[in-house]
Amino acid sequence: MKKSIKEYFVPWIKPLKMYVSNHIDLAWKKPSLHRMMSNENPIPPSAKVLKTIKKYSAIANRYPDQGIVIRSKIAKMNGLDGPENVVLGNGSSEIFDMIYRSFLQPGDQVIQQTPCFGIYKLRTVLLGGEIVSVPMIYKNNKMFYDVDAILRATTDKTKAITIANPNNPTGDFMETGDFVRLAKTGIPFVIDEAYIEYAGLKKSQVALIKKYKNVIITRTLSKAYGLAGLRLGYLLADKEVAMKIAATLLPWNVGTITMWAALTALEDKKSLGKRVKFNNEQVAFIEKSLSKIPGLVVFPSSANYVLFDAAPAGKNGKEIIEFCQKKGIILRAISSSKHKIEGWFRVTIGSKKENQLFVKTIKEFFSK
Ligand SMILES: Cc1ncc(COP(=O)(O)O)c(C=O)c1O
Structure with a gap:
């Protein structure tokens, strides 16, 4: 008996779908948005x-x-x-x-x-x-x-x-x-x-x-x-x-x-050094600026992103991500099946202007 094509797939692929990065697709569709979600480097190639x-x-x-x-x-x-x-x-x-x-x-x-x-x-x-x-x-x-x-x-x-x-x-x-x-x-x-x-x-x-x-x-x-x-x-x-x-x-x-x-x-070691210096200064800027907000947990970062937990401040990460998106900033929600992640959100270091806008926007959200 002729079998349907579906039956030929290996069992473990049957429940799977193509992986789509919606946030990246959105950023390509709307270039005016600030791409602070995928841990990219904000500085173009040398x-x-x-x-x-x-x-x-x-x-x-x-x-x-x-x-x-x-x-x-x-x-x-x-x-x-x-x-x-x-x-x-x-x-x-x-x-x-x-x-x-x-x-x-x-x-x-x-x-x-x-x-x-x-x-x-x-x-x-x-x-x-x-x-x-x-x-x-x-x-x-x-x-x-x-x-x-x-x-x-x-x-x-x-x-x-x-x-x-x-x-x-x-x-x-x-x-x-x-x-x-x-x-x-x-x-x-x-x-x-x-x-x-x-x-x-x-x-x-x-x-x-x-x-x-x-x-x-x-x-x-x-x-x-x-x-x-x-x-x-x-x-x-x-x-x-x-x-x-x-x-x-x-x-x-x-x-x-x-x-x-x-x-x-x-x-090009010089170019790498420039990028690293810029990034690390900007991480310090974001961490310092936002650690003053009472109850907002800022996780110290050795990379090009910073994770936050707004739950101790009584705020919801999803609402913050939505608020930022309305202001033109795309952020990333975090998934972990084993933690309470309601308050979590992550930002990727952007250009100097973008990082300033992010800090301003988060401060605005917390002063609401
Ligand atoms: C921890 C970690 N590893 C690997 C990668 C993948 O990078 P790529 O496939 O671009 O080399 C990423 C990208 O965000 C990452 O966060």
């Missing part, structure tokens, strides 16, 4: 990057190579042997996909802490895997990583632990000793360092790779380097591990223009 984009767009008829030059550069920047320690992805989102594909079979588990970046879950369930969310501890107006709970949550089915450092949306770092405890489990341990450059590579856990073969570091050029639209992410790992994960690579996943423009950005 003149040097634009020059490289132009140069390589003239040979866009050619397929890219495997990015040996940029992979060598990345390895050197991180004190690793060479390109075999590095795998490139179409953004680090694709890197998570490659890692989970390499380790998971249907029914296997990935442990994450919550709240965190949503892609870990999306790419896990797509493989028929299960995401196990371990809540961070919310205490004394701060969020803490709960490593004991993560260790307790590990089972024979755990095929990856993923921790963002600093975490999105909480903005904080986990202690090095805790990384070692998780590395020692031997379970593939993915440390997502998407925002590491804002605090500097000295905060990276990349040195663990040399001691623990199960440690994999992920990075992106979407944040401090300001190239979110070009899509370049990478992983750093032991050679053998990296080259095994590379077997999942979709050939030519990173285009010529992207990889050479990214190399230019990596080489």
Whole structure:
């Protein structure tokens, strides 16, 4: 008997839908809105990057190579042997996909802490895997990583632990000793360092790779380097591990223009320094300006966003997000199945003017 096409889909894809970032679509539709929701960089690419984009767009008829030059550069920047320690992805989102594909079979588990970046879950369930969310501890107006709970949550089915450092949306770092405890489990341990450059590579856990073969570091050029639209992410790992994960690579996943423009950005330390300085000053401005509001919890951030909890001030995060949107600012709501999140909202650092507008708008909301 002829079966319907629906029956041919693998069972775990049946309940899934295409992932749509409504807030990003809205921002593209209405360019007058202030994009303070996706942790993008407000500073456009440098003149040097634009020059490289132009140069390589003239040979866009050619397929890219495997990015040996940029992979060598990345390895050197991180004190690793060479390109075999590095795998490139179409953004680090694709890197998570490659890692989970390499380790998971249907029914296997990935442990994450919550709240965190949503892609870990999306790419896990797509493989028929299960995401196990371990809540961070919310205490004394701060969020803490709960490593004991993560260790307790590990089972024979755990095929990856993923921790963002600093975490999105909480903005904080986990202690090095805790990384070692998780590395020692031997379970593939993915440390997502998407925002590491804002605090500097000295905060990276990349040195663990040399001691623990199960440690994999992920990075992106979407944040401090300001190239979110070009899509370049990478992983750093032991050679053998990296080259095994590379077997999942979709050939030519990173285009010529992207990889050479990214190399230019990596080489331009001055431009990165400028972006980081601007960001960190603006984080301090927002944190200082709004920490004066009684009852508003401002979580200290080492990245390009700041998380708030307005509940202790008796306010609702959703109402604040709606209020800001009426004033032309798009913010991001936070999801965590394990916390009371009514008061939470997150802002991404924008231009100086946008940050001033955000502060003014929040003050206005609280004075209502
Ligand atoms: C923690 C974290 N990791 C990774 C990413 C993904 O970045 P991309 O796919 O642009 O490299 C993001 C994006 O917001 C993020 O917040």
